[in-house]
Amino acid sequence: MLKQFIAVLGMSLRTLPQRMGASSVIVIGIAGVVAVLVSVLAMGAGFRHTLADTGRADRVIILRGGSDAELNSSLTRSDVDTIGNAPGLAKDSSGKALLSSELVTVVNVPKMDTGTDANVTLRGVGLKLTEVRPELKVVQGRMFRPAVRELVAGAGAAKQFRGLTVGSVLHLRNADWTVTGAFTSNGDVHESELLADVDTVGSAVERPGYSSAVGLLTGPEQFDRFKDALTTDPQLKVDVQREPQYYAAQSKNLSQAINVVGTTVAVIMAIGAMFGALNSMYSAVAARGQEIATLRAIGFGALPVLLSVMIEALLLSLLGGVIGAALAWLFFNGHSVSTLGGAFAQVVFQLTVTRALIVTGIIWACVIGLLGGLFPALRAARLPVAEALRAA
Amino acid sequence: MKYLPLIWATLWRKKTRTIFTLLSIVIAFLLFGMLETVDHAFSHPDTGVTGADKLITTNKYSITLSLPIADAQQIRSVPGVAEVTWISWFGGYYQESKNFVFALPVDTDSYFNLHKDEFIVSGEQMQAYRNIRTGALVNSALMKKFGWKIGDKIPLHSTIWTKKDDGSLDWTFDIVGTFGVKDPTQAQAQSSTLLFHYELFDEGRGFGKGEVGWFEARIDDPSQAAAISNRIDALFANSPNETKTQPANDFTMAFIKQLGDIGFVLRAILGAVFFALLFLTGNTMMQSVRERIPELAVLKTLGFGDSKVLMLVLAESLLLCMIAALIGLALSYAALPIIKMGLQGMQLSPAALIPGIGIAVLLALIVGAAPALRAMRLNIVDALADKR
Numbered sequence: 001m002l003k004q005f006i007a008v009l010g011m012s013l014r015t016l017p018q019r020m021g022a023s024s025v026i027v028i029g030i031a032g033v034v035a036v037l038v039s040v041l042a043m044g045a046g047f048r049h050t051l052a053d054t055g056r057a058d059r060v061i062i063l064r065g066g067s068d069a070e071l072n073s074s075l076t077r078s079d080v081d082t083i084g085n086a087p088g089l090a091k092d093s094s095g096k097a098l099l100s101s102e103l104v105t106v107v108n109v110p111k112m113d114t115g116t117d118a119n120v121t122l123r124g125v126g127l128k129l130t131e132v133r134p135e136l137k138v139v140q141g142r143m144f145r146p147a148v149r150e151l152v153a154g155a156g157a158a159k160q161f162r163g164l165t166v167g168s169v170l171h172l173r174n175a176d177w178t179v180t181g182a183f184t185s186n187g188d189v190h191e192s193e194l195l196a197d198v199d200t201v202g203s204a205v206e207r208p209g210y211s212s213a214v215g216l217l218t219g220p221e222q223f224d225r226f227k228d229a230l231t232t233d234p235q236l237k238v239d240v241q242r243e244p245q246y247y248a249a250q251s252k253n254l255s256q257a258i259n260v261v262g263t264t265v266a267v268i269m270a271i272g273a274m275f276g277a278l279n280s281m282y283s284a285v286a287a288r289g290q291e292i293a294t295l296r297a298i299g300f301g302a303l304p305v306l307l308s309v310m311i312e313a314l315l316l317s318l319l320g321g322v323i324g325a326a327l328a329w330l331f332f333n334g335h336s337v338s339t340l341g342g343a344f345a346q347v348v349f350q351l352t353v354t355r356a357l358i359v360t361g362i363i364w365a366c367v368i369g370l371l372g373g374l375f376p377a378l379r380a381a382r383l384p385v386a387e388a389l390r391a392a
Numbered sequence: 393m394k395y396l397p398l399i400w401a402t403l404w405r406k407k408t409r410t411i412f413t414l415l416s417i418v419i420a421f422l423l424f425g426m427l428e429t430v431d432h433a434f435s436h437p438d439t440g441v442t443g444a445d446k447l448i449t450t451n452k453y454s455i456t457l458s459l460p461i462a463d464a465q466q467i468r469s470v471p472g473v474a475e476v477t478w479i480s481w482f483g484g485y486y487q488e489s490k491n492f493v494f495a496l497p498v499d500t501d502s503y504f505n506l507h508k509d510e511f512i513v514s515g516e517q518m519q520a521y522r523n524i525r526t527g528a529l530v531n532s533a534l535m536k537k538f539g540w541k542i543g544d545k546i547p548l549h550s551t552i553w554t555k556k557d558d559g560s561l562d563w564t565f566d567i568v569g570t571f572g573v574k575d576p577t578q579a580q581a582q583s584s585t586l587l588f589h590y591e592l593f594d595e596g597r598g599f600g601k602g603e604v605g606w607f608e609a610r611i612d613d614p615s616q617a618a619a620i621s622n623r624i625d626a627l628f629a630n631s632p633n634e635t636k637t638q639p640a641n642d643f644t645m646a647f648i649k650q651l652g653d654i655g656f657v658l659r660a661i662l663g664a665v666f667f668a669l670l671f672l673t674g675n676t677m678m679q680s681v682r683e684r685i686p687e688l689a690v691l692k693t694l695g696f697g698d699s700k701v702l703m704l705v706l707a708e709s710l711l712l713c714m715i716a717a718l719i720g721l722a723l724s725y726a727a728l729p730i731i732k733m734g735l736q737g738m739q740l741s742p743a744a745l746i747p748g749i750g751i752a753v754l755l756a757l758i759v760g761a762a763p764a765l766r767a768m769r770l771n772i773v774d775a776l777a778d779k780r
Contacts, residue, residue: 021675029416032668036661064554066561071456072483072551074599107454108636116649119455172453174632205457206632237559265423265661272419272665276672279412283679339652344455346650 005304008295012288012308013315019287022280026313027320029273030368033266034324034361039332040262041360042351044255047339050349051251054188055243057220059132062213062230065237069250070104070212071344075238077101080213082236086229088222089215092131098216100126100133103198105205106345107172109161111338118338120161121193121345122151122172124201124210132216136190141166141181146197149204152181154191156348160338164194173204189247192338192348214243250341270368277372281313285380292380293388306381313373314366321365328361329353399708402687405680410712413676417716417755418723420669421748425724427658428744429731434654435645444614446506447621448643449607452634458603459633461594464502466627472620473609477502480593480605483551484563484586486538493534495548495586497593506610510574517542517569525592528565532572533583542567548586554598563596580732608640666755674759677709681763688767689775702768709760710753717752721745 016023055061062083067073075083084097091097103124108117127146130136144150153164163170163179170177177196185191198210217226220242227240285292292305333353341347404410449467451457461478468476477499484495500522504511513521513529521527530540540546544567554561565588573582594601611620621637628635638646648654681688688701696704721744 021678025672025675028671029668032664036664039660040657066549066551068489068551074554105454105456108452111649113653114649116646118650122454173457173634174630205454265427268419268423268426269665272416272423273668275412275416275419276668279409279416279672279676282408282412337652340650 001301001304004300005307008300008304008308009311011291011295012284012312015288015291016312019284022283023316025280026273026277026316026369026372027323029276030317030320030365031324031327033269033273033368034321034365035327036269036324037262037266037364038325038328038353038357038361039351040265041259041357042328042332042353043337044258044262045354045357046337046349046352047258047347048251048255049352050187050192050347051189051247051255051341052244053186054190054247057242057244058217058222059243060215060217060223060226061241061243061246062215063211063239063241065239067239070102071106073211075101075210075213077209079236079238080210082233083213083215083230083238086226088217088226088229090218092128096128098128098132100128100214101198101210102126102212102214103201103205103207103209104211105201105207107170107194109157109164109170112160112162115162118161118346119340119344120157122201123190123193123195124198125195126198129195132214133185133190135186135188136183137185138181138183141179144180144196147200149175149177149196149200150180151177151194151196152183153179154193154195154348155182155184156187156191156336156338157193157346158182159336160192160346160348170194175204187350189341189347192341192346254339254341266364270364274368274372277313277317277369278375280316281309281373281376282379284312285309285376285383288380289383289388292383293385296383296385297389302381306377309377309380310370310373313369313377317365317369317372318362320369321362324365325353325358325361329358395704395707399704399711402680402684402704403708403711405684409676409679413673414712414716414719416672417669417713418720420665421717421720421752422723422727423665423720424662424748424751425721425744426727426731427662428747429724429728431655431658432743434648434651444617444639444641445611446640447609447611447617447624447637448640449609449624449635449637450605450643452625452636455605457633458600458605459607459635461602461604463628463633463635464604464607467607467609467624470620470623470627472611472613472616473624474612475502475506475610477506477608478590478604478606479503479608480590480600480603482548482553482593484548485551486546486548489549489551491538492584493548493586494584495528495550495588497590498587499590503587506608510578512572512574513569520568524566524568525589526564526566527568528586528588529569529571530567530587531582531585532570533579534586535567535570537584540567542569553593553600555596556598557596559598609637614639666751669755670759673709673713673755674762677705677712677759677763680708681705681767685770685775688770689772692770692772693776698768701770702764705764705767706757706760709764710756713752713756713759714749717748717755721748 063073080101084099089097106119107122109120111118158164332351335351338346338348482495484493617639624637
């Protein structure tokens with residue numbers, strides 16, 4: 001049985017080059033499906049990745065109650081003072097809480113490729129910035145200084161938007177701001193942003209107070225204690241969230257939308273490719289009718305014939321899947337794009353073709369191949385021997 | 393035309409193959425129709441503002457920065473400006489954050505004068521709205537969505553604006569009337585709009601009094617849009633609040649462009665689809681002609697000229713592609729309501745028909761060319777002897 005199967009399979013694979021045209025239909029069709037599926041999902045994965053990599057479990061973000069997003073939120077100076085005294089916050093050597101009061105606004109900066117204005121986040125940050133966010137590293141130039149109009153640009157923002165290279169000048173509300181440095185931040189969402197001193201930003205946009213406060217806890221387990229202290233304070237009306245939780249909520253809608261659209265398009269394409277595979281395998285079976293009938297006549301069973309057709313379809317689709325995934329990886333992995341994130345501001349992210357996505361793509365390819373091979377294989381196995389021989 | 397039965401018969405020579413090929417092409421054009429519709433929706437967005445005679449003035453540096461309400465006087469004084477009104481972003485939702493309500497605080501007189509003849513409101517309800525400070529006019533579609541009735545007191549949560557009196561984010565309105573829009577292409581964009589009094593908003597909010605989110609202007613002559621925009625912006629140049637004025641359509645387009653190059657993504661997908669389709673259909677046509685070589689030879693023996701044989705094969709390819717393309721495009725129109733659910737507030741239009749047919753013809757010619765040439769060049773003697 002196994003011997004028979006190997007013999008039939010060997011035979012069908014050896015004759016494969018004679019059926020190049022029909023076989024390439026399967027490979028190319030499925031490569032197309034997988035390339036599109038993997039590329040679109042890579043977009044969703046990249047976006048999710050950027051936001052999921054933002055924040056740590058031991059860091060908290062405090063917004064005004066009911067505000068949903070930093071851009072909508074506002075906190076007064078006394079709110080921030082109260083928050084700084086809450087238990088659970090890490091302290092620096094002089095005993096000051098590691099809390100950065102932040103003011104989030106968006107500014108119009110033209111996109112690199114189109115030149116049209118995009119909303120880029122300008123985040124005013126407190127003096128404790130580097131201690132609260134140790135992952136933030138200035139990789140070029142230097143950090144901004146407080147009280148002067150200087151800012152540092154995230155590595156992603158500098159790539160996607162015009163005029164953010166070190167040394168360039170950004171005009172904002174009758175004043176020139178100098179870009180003094182570029183920073184990285186573990187590839188998280190802050191790399192899409194511009195950072196400057198919070199009070200300088202506040203005076204430039206004539207806005208008192210802050211949008212949010214970001215604090216580092218002494219440990220992730222301190223969260224409940226810290227949160228309870230703030231939410232039970234009758235003087236405060238705030239929402240306290242762990243950073244990862246906040247950023248996951250910000251990314252949820254868009255990454256879901258990308259996945260739904262990508263999967264829908266890929267399903268439709270897969271159905272088309274399956275018809276193509278059916279076609280090719282039917283014609284392969286028809287072309288080999290006599291050969292199969294001869295095999296059956298000299299005692300080969302129906303099952304090895306059926307399996308050999310299925311395996312041929314599977315191998316071709318596997319090849320297509322691998323080619324498709326490789327194309328997606330080659331062209332789009334690490335490709336940097338930007339879009340409007342959850343809160344009216346641009347998020348720069350990279351398409352990420354992860355190993356899981358490649359596996360997903362190849363599984364899709366195999367399923368299409370199996371479905372496309374099944375009916376032709378059944379026909380091959382049921383081929384009436386005498387008639388097929390006589391057709392010669 | 394008289395050869396149609398012949399072409400039809402040859403097309404269905406191998407039923408299974410033709411059906412599967414047909415279905416593949418149908419799927420490709422279904423996708424084409426759907427993606428073109430989406431592309432169209434993004435490149436021809438609903439502005440929610442009818443007409444080319446509307447300008448929008450925002451803060452030059454940021455949408456989050458406001459403008460002083462007093463600017464309205466100066467904008468109105470610009471020659472060519474017929475009316476000016478001001479609006480702010482309320483960021484409202486009803487009960488849960490997924491129940492977005494496009495609540496707009498508007499200045500009654502200037503807003504309805506600017507949008508003259510665009511809204512359908514009964515005179516009685518309009519009067520009630522003018523009389524009641526906490527009144528709201530709600531789009532009929534929104535009324536239906538939440539099951540609201542005239543006379544209801546409804547709470548809306550603002551994600552931005554705290555109230556001066558109690559510091560809370562919850563605002564209450566009295567529904568005094570409903571409105572519809574006259575221009576049906578705007579119906580979707582306006583379907584979650586609720587209008588309420590700017591006075592109530594400005595006096596009630598805890599901060600930002602005297603500021604507005606943006607101005608809307610109606611101009612007498614749309615062809616002057618660029619010149620008037622420049623004149624408005626010149627008024628505020630070198631002030632702390634410089635402005636950026638642009639036609640309403642451009643404003644919306646700029647916003648959509650921020651989502652990214654959607655057109656590129658769609659074209660890339662369609663490129664992959666049609667590249668694969670070329671192979672698939674081409675292969676089918678090639679096989680079909682190869683199998684029919686003796687038949688084609690007979691036709692030639694009967695006196696069919698080379699060019700006639702060429703045309704026969706091309707016509708077969710064209711017929712196959714056109715039937716499939718039309719079915720696919722028809723299916724994509726049937727899918728319009730589904731796409732609509734995903735693209736709220738965008739206008740959909742069946743924009744894919746003409747380019748779709750064009751592509752079908754192109755596809756038919758490309759995949760038909762090689763087999764047709766082969767059929768044309770057939771040598772009768774060799775072909776009849778089945779020497780391929």
